[in-house]
Every structure is written in structure tokens, then in C-alpha cells.
Amino acid sequence: MTSAPSSVGTRARVASVLVGLLVAALPAAPVAASPGTGSAAAQAESAARHRPVPPHVVGDHTVPAYSYADAIRESVWVQTRADSDGDGVRDRVAVDLVRPREAAAAGVRVPVIMDASPYYLCCGRGNESELKTYDAAGVIAKAPLFYDNYFVPRGYAFLAVDLAGTARSTGCEDVGGPAEVGSATAVIDWLNGRARAFTADGRPVSAAWSTGQVGMIGKSWDGSVANGVAATGVPGLATIVPISAISSWYDYMRYQGVLRSTDYPGFLHSYVNGRDDDACADTLARLRADSAEETGDHNRFWAQRDYRPSADRVRASVFVAHGLNDLNVTTNQFAGWWQELADEGVPRKLWLYQAGHEDPFDVRRAEWVAALHRWFDYWLQGLRNGVMDEPRVDLETAAGVWTTQRDWPAPGTRDVRIALGGGDGVTGTLGGRGARPGQERAYVDESLTEAELVAEPSTATAGRLVFLSGALTTALRISGSPSVRLRIRVDRPTTELTARLVDYGTAERVQYGSSEGVRTLDTESCWGASTDADDACYRDTEEITEVSDHAVLTRGWLDAAHHRSLRLRTPLLPDRWYTVTVPLNAYDAVLPAGHVLGLMLGQSDPEFTETNDRDATVRVDLGRSELILPIAGRAGLPVIDDAPPVRTAPADPSAARTARDTRQVP
Structure with a gap:
């Protein structure tokens, strides 16, 4: 750590x-300084x-002082520095904005909340997939989500930005790359007088109404853009709120050298492309060629789309929100970014919750809106409301059960090395005394589904190795990023290696599968002011829970030939032992006393990844292998010699074991 x-x-x-x-x-006019002031x-x-205190500020918070119905609504096109479609003209990105008319009339400048997205016309935003709509003149009438409804009356402007190559913007979408990030950065430059913008008929337009202070927010791809823009260090970006967001596109589309699915960059480009196919054919071809799909290597293409190394350039504060069970944008995306920001001393805050790929607006709505309100008031309005004096982390430990803590991972967390023991020859042990060098276990590649891999751990199943702790004598808190260090010998040049940590024990848990753990209800609640074209009311939600006898906590994957470096494959020799590390996604969980922790090792994983490297046999030297577990507090795993019998419901025998398209849209 x-x-x-x-x-x-x-x-x-x-x-x-x-x-x-x-x-x-x-005021805009300069103030002369007297000598010695x-x-x-x-x-x-x-x-x-x-x-004078503006009417939207009362004490340490903003209030709805302006009419949302009478707000100024404008559509402008900001000129970027790029010509990503190669037509000889700089790209122009469409910016649809809503701002308080009364503040403009009084000469009160306002800060900006901005959501830059590729989804505004193709796919929609939020739980209800809202799209932008326009009036007869082509000016924004409805902006998705509640941000404009809630914050414009409180003295903010809201900007909904179409990324380059999407919706009404020119240029080409390059999926996390310079054109995409640059198109959003140009809008912040315009708000600060460093870029030009135009109306639909070509008239120049300024942003003199703005303070120049910008807060970016967005879920998934939108939040990923906010991360990328923050990593440029652009002046004027005061804060970002990335929700379920990507910080490294390589880690999104590749799992330690393993392809998540084929043609992923091309798929995402085509999914959101707002241009004629011919306009961006060259961009699409470059995405497919430069992403090195044939090797899975990390290269310059991916380095451009990795924002973590640029954390030292971040000037903005960062409020991260992420589902602990997000299988779309996995938790290593927030954890790697969070640690880099911490190392640079970036002011930050974190919400972690039990759902999957969800916005906290649909998990803990009232508290989330209040938290955003206070955060933006502090960072964009300059109101000293004490938000930075509060605990840094809000954490959902079970369905609807929340706590706060000083930081994440939990203070006092330490990495504990846990030996892998041979157990009874079928089920190995975690924390056993019997682990010794030379004690080997072998397993073959059977392309097991996750259900097959983790069910009935006390039963022999080809294609996996199982290791169990004893029944926990006290609660065990895991907080951080586990990993598995393996000493292996493989009879193929490479194979996919997979690892899972499993909580065996009956409990009520959030069911985060295809539903992401959230159910949409028939009732609705309203968050801000409305117009006939744009209401502030959204259907309520609740978490989906179910009593189950086990749950997968976290997963990890590795292409064994990338064990030395993600930049280059090193084929394995069949007569040689190698030490490899399989990193698992970050997690935070409390396993109650009486539960059993399981580690499951497999190979090819058709539900989550795609690989042609199959049919290997892997031999593991148990005495030179270990689980590295971030444990908070003094509790540890009980030391055992034999694995305890653990029973679960059997896996569904009809589950498909063939490869499928695992691509998702962030």
C-alpha cells in the first residue's frame, strides 16, 4: 500500500x-490596487x-432563486484545435446550454456544470435513456438528467456537450483519445476566453456570462471523458465527478493482455458515430489497426488513453462514485485512479456502493443530490460549507447499510500473504500449515462458466483448483486490491489464467447481474424545476436483494505470456517454471464469522473474455504460490490443515460454455 x-x-x-x-x-472591470494593499x-x-451577495446564495449554500422556465437556452458550436476527420477544417463540437436569465440581466456571472457525452442523440442518458430534444429553431429544449433542472435555478449554467464525431458535432470519435478529450477541453477553453464558438448561422458568441469555473460530471463514458480532461490540467476545470468511469481504456478492453472481446474500439466508435460512414472511415481503420488486437499488447495507442500517469497534472478536485459489483467498468478503474490522485495530494471524495454499473442517483437518491449540491457549492461557488472537513469515503457495506470512513482502502489495511495448501487432494486450503515447495496440483482448461467454477467447492471438478479457508472465527474485512502469486508450469506457449475470490455463507445480498442490482418502480420523485418540454421527475428505484449461499467478490485475469510486461508477449517454455501474478479487481467487503473464503483458479473464461489460447494444462507449485489479501484490522484467516466441506446449490447444467460477444457500452 x-x-x-x-x-x-x-x-x-x-x-x-x-x-x-x-x-x-x-466584476469584469479591473480593480486598481493601492500601494501596500x-x-x-x-x-x-x-x-x-x-x-453584493447574489440572490442564489444564502449563507453557505445556494438556493433556487431563478426561474427555470425562463432560463436562457442556447446551442453553440465550439471550435477545437483538431481536424480529426481530415477535411481541412477544425472540428466544431455542439454545446447545448441552459443558464439563469435573471443572473445574466443583473451581470452576475455563474459557474458551469458540464456533461460531455457521446450518447445524447444515439442512445440516451440515465436510467430512463433520455435524449436531447430541440425546438423548431434547433435550440435545446430538453437536456437529459436532472442537473439543469436542479442547479440552474441555484445559480449555475448547465452544458450538455456532444463529443467530436457524435450527434451534431463534426470531427470523428476516437474512443478515449486526443480528439475526444480535446473536444471537451475546448469547451472549457471557450468558457475562459481561449477558444472561439459560433451560432448555427456562423455568428461568433462569447461566454462572458461565465466565471470560467467548470465542474464536469457524468456516468460511464461521460465520466471517463471527465477523467481524461482533468488529466490535461486545463485551467478552469475546478472539479470532476466521474461515476462508474474509465481511467485506463486498455484495462477496460484488455484484462492484463486478455482480450475482453474482438473489435472493441471499432464497435464503440460505430455505436456512437454521428457522421456519415465515409467521413470517419480513416479513423475507424486506425482504431482497428493501432489497438494491437492480434497481440493484446499495451502500446502508444493505449498509453494515449491511460489517464493515470497524468495525475500529477490534475488541478481539479475529484468526487468518485463506483459500484463495487460493476462488471462493465470494473473496480480497478476507480482504484488505480484514486491511488494516483492520492499520491499527488488531489482533493477527493469517494462513494462506493453494492450495485453494479449504476449511478448513485438510482441507489441513494436524496443523499446523492444533497452531496452533489454541497460539493459543487464548495468547488464552483466558493462557499465554505465544510464538505472537505467530512469523512472522505461513503461506503455501502450491505444493501441499504451505509457508513463513512477517513479514506480508502480502509485505514489500517495491510497486505497479508496467505499460503495455498494441498488439503484433501480435491479441495486445497487457504492459510494451511501444509503448504510446502514441490507440492503440485494440476488442472486443465475446460472453459468453465463462473457458476461451474465456484459451485460446490468440496466436489472435484475438472478445469479448476479450489482453496478454502476455515470457518471464520471473527468477521474479516477485505479492503483494496487482492492478487494471486503463482508458480506455474504450462504445456502451451500461453494460456489465460483466471482467479476469483468467493464468500461462502448464507446472506442477503444485492443481486447485481443483468439488472445491475437496481429495480425501477412505478412511482416517481422530482428533483428541480420543470417545463412542459423538460420535467425534473424520475421513476424511483430500489436495490434488488436475494438470500444466497455464496457470492463472487472479485475477479482477475491474465494472459500468461504477458506475465513480464503488458507491452510484449513472452511465450512460455513447457519445461520451465514461471512466477506470475494475477491481479484481482479492487473490492471492499466484510465476511461475517462462520463464513468461508474461497479462491478459485481457472483458465479460459468465455463469459467475460475472448481468447484462442485454450486446452492448456497448468501445474501449480503450491508451496511457492500465495494469495495476497488486503485485510483491515487484526482479524485474519484461521490456520487449518484440511479444507472444510462447503455445500452450495449446484450450477445450472444448461449454462452455455461457448464463447459469446462480451462487449458492453461504457
Whole structure:
């Protein structure tokens, strides 16, 4: 684990942002400084104390002071620096915005909440798949989601941005790449006077109504864009709220060298493409050629789409939200980003919940809206409401059960190395005394489904190795990113290696499968003001729970030939032993006393990945292999010599075991 950074850097970033807010809030005309009046920060604070308080601010929070029905609605096109479609003209991205008319009339500049998305016309946003709609003049009439309804009356502008190559924008969508990120960055430049924008008929238009302070928000692909823009360090971006978002596109489409599915970049480009096919044919061809699908290697293409190494450039604060059981954008996406931000002292906050690929608006609605309100008021309006003095993490530990903690992973977490023992010859042990070098177990590749891999662990099943702890004598808290270190010998040049941690024990759990763990109800609730074209009411939701006898906690995959480096394959020699590490996705869970922790090892995994490297036999040297488990507190696994018998409902024998298209849309 990396130790927490000093709070000095965080305080400096916070102070810098707040001074910027104070300066941005001053009148547009310059204020002359008298000799000896002190620093720019002091002048800004003094001016702020004497300026009139706008009607949307009461104490330490904003209130709905402006009419949503009368708000200014505009559609403009911002010119970017790129010509991604190669037509000799810079790309222009469509920006549909809603802002308070009364504030504009009074000369009160407002900050911006922005959601840049590829989905506004092709696919929709939110649980109800809302699309943008326009009036007869082509001006925005309805923006998806509640952000404009709720925040515009409170003194914010809302911008819904069509990424390059999507909806009404020109250019070409390059799936997480420079054109996509640059198209959103250009909008922030325009809001700060560094880029040009035009109306539909070509007239230049400025953003003099804006303070220049921007907060980006969005779920999935939208939140991934926010991560990418933050990684550029663009001035004016004060905060981002990435929800279920990608921080490394390689890790989204490749699992440690294993393809998630074929033609993934091309599939996503085509899914959201808003241009004629011919306009972006070259971009599509480059996506397919440069992604190195034939090898699974990490290369320059993927480095451009990995935002984590640029965490040192992030100027914005970051409020992350992610489902612990998200099988679409897996949890390593938030965990890797979170750790890089922590190392750089970036001000940050985190929500983790039991659902899958969901927005917390559909998990814990009232509390989420309140949290966003306070976060944006602090970072965009400069209101000192104490949000940064609260615990950094909100965590759902079971369905509807929430707690807070100082940080994540849980403070006091340590990596514990747990030996793999031979057990009774069918089921191995976790934490056993019997593990010794030279004690081997072999398993063949049977392309098991997950249900087959984890069911009935005390029963011999070809294609897997099973290791069980003893029944826990006290509750066990796992918090962080586990991994499995294996000493292996393989009779093929490579094979896919998979690992899963399983909680064996009866409990009521969120069922996060195809439903993502959330059910849509017939009732609805309203969050903001409405018009005839754009209402603020959304159908209520609830978590789906079920009593089950076991649950998969986390999963991991590795192409064995990428065990040395993701940049280059190293084929395995059949007569040689290799040490490889299979990283598992980040997780946070409490296993109650009496439950049993299981580690399941398999090979090809047709439900989650796609590989042509099958039919291998893997031999594992148990005495030189181990599970590395991030454990919070003093509790550990009981030391045992023989695996306890564990019974579960058998796997459905009709489950398909053939490869399928595993591509999803982020």
C-alpha cells in the first residue's frame, strides 16, 4: 500500500482554487490596487467581502432563486484545435446550454456544470435513456438528467456537450483519445476566453456570462471523458465527478493482455458515430489497426488513453462514485485512479456502493443530490460549507447499510500473504500449515462458466483448483486490491489464467447481474424545476436483494505470456517454471464469522473474455504460490490443515460454455 500524502499539498490546491473562485466572481472591470494593499489573494478576499451577495446564495449554500422556465437556452458550436476527420477544417463540437436569465440581466456571472457525452442523440442518458430534444429553431429544449433542472435555478449554467464525431458535432470519435478529450477541453477553453464558438448561422458568441469555473460530471463514458480532461490540467476545470468511469481504456478492453472481446474500439466508435460512414472511415481503420488486437499488447495507442500517469497534472478536485459489483467498468478503474490522485495530494471524495454499473442517483437518491449540491457549492461557488472537513469515503457495506470512513482502502489495511495448501487432494486450503515447495496440483482448461467454477467447492471438478479457508472465527474485512502469486508450469506457449475470490455463507445480498442490482418502480420523485418540454421527475428505484449461499467478490485475469510486461508477449517454455501474478479487481467487503473464503483458479473464461489460447494444462507449485489479501484490522484467516466441506446449490447444467460477444457500452 502507498502511504497517504501530506495534507500540505491538498491545502495548497484547495487554497488556490478558492482564490481563483474569488477572483472569478469579481466584476469584469479591473480593480486598481493601492500601494501596500497586500497580495492578490488578500485583494481578492477583500473584494469578495464587499461585493453584493447574489440572490442564489444564502449563507453557505445556494438556493433556487431563478426561474427555470425562463432560463436562457442556447446551442453553440465550439471550435477545437483538431481536424480529426481530415477535411481541412477544425472540428466544431455542439454545446447545448441552459443558464439563469435573471443572473445574466443583473451581470452576475455563474459557474458551469458540464456533461460531455457521446450518447445524447444515439442512445440516451440515465436510467430512463433520455435524449436531447430541440425546438423548431434547433435550440435545446430538453437536456437529459436532472442537473439543469436542479442547479440552474441555484445559480449555475448547465452544458450538455456532444463529443467530436457524435450527434451534431463534426470531427470523428476516437474512443478515449486526443480528439475526444480535446473536444471537451475546448469547451472549457471557450468558457475562459481561449477558444472561439459560433451560432448555427456562423455568428461568433462569447461566454462572458461565465466565471470560467467548470465542474464536469457524468456516468460511464461521460465520466471517463471527465477523467481524461482533468488529466490535461486545463485551467478552469475546478472539479470532476466521474461515476462508474474509465481511467485506463486498455484495462477496460484488455484484462492484463486478455482480450475482453474482438473489435472493441471499432464497435464503440460505430455505436456512437454521428457522421456519415465515409467521413470517419480513416479513423475507424486506425482504431482497428493501432489497438494491437492480434497481440493484446499495451502500446502508444493505449498509453494515449491511460489517464493515470497524468495525475500529477490534475488541478481539479475529484468526487468518485463506483459500484463495487460493476462488471462493465470494473473496480480497478476507480482504484488505480484514486491511488494516483492520492499520491499527488488531489482533493477527493469517494462513494462506493453494492450495485453494479449504476449511478448513485438510482441507489441513494436524496443523499446523492444533497452531496452533489454541497460539493459543487464548495468547488464552483466558493462557499465554505465544510464538505472537505467530512469523512472522505461513503461506503455501502450491505444493501441499504451505509457508513463513512477517513479514506480508502480502509485505514489500517495491510497486505497479508496467505499460503495455498494441498488439503484433501480435491479441495486445497487457504492459510494451511501444509503448504510446502514441490507440492503440485494440476488442472486443465475446460472453459468453465463462473457458476461451474465456484459451485460446490468440496466436489472435484475438472478445469479448476479450489482453496478454502476455515470457518471464520471473527468477521474479516477485505479492503483494496487482492492478487494471486503463482508458480506455474504450462504445456502451451500461453494460456489465460483466471482467479476469483468467493464468500461462502448464507446472506442477503444485492443481486447485481443483468439488472445491475437496481429495480425501477412505478412511482416517481422530482428533483428541480420543470417545463412542459423538460420535467425534473424520475421513476424511483430500489436495490434488488436475494438470500444466497455464496457470492463472487472479485475477479482477475491474465494472459500468461504477458506475465513480464503488458507491452510484449513472452511465450512460455513447457519445461520451465514461471512466477506470475494475477491481479484481482479492487473490492471492499466484510465476511461475517462462520463464513468461508474461497479462491478459485481457472483458465479460459468465455463469459467475460475472448481468447484462442485454450486446452492448456497448468501445474501449480503450491508451496511457492500465495494469495495476497488486503485485510483491515487484526482479524485474519484461521490456520487449518484440511479444507472444510462447503455445500452450495449446484450450477445450472444448461449454462452455455461457448464463447459469446462480451462487449458492453461504457
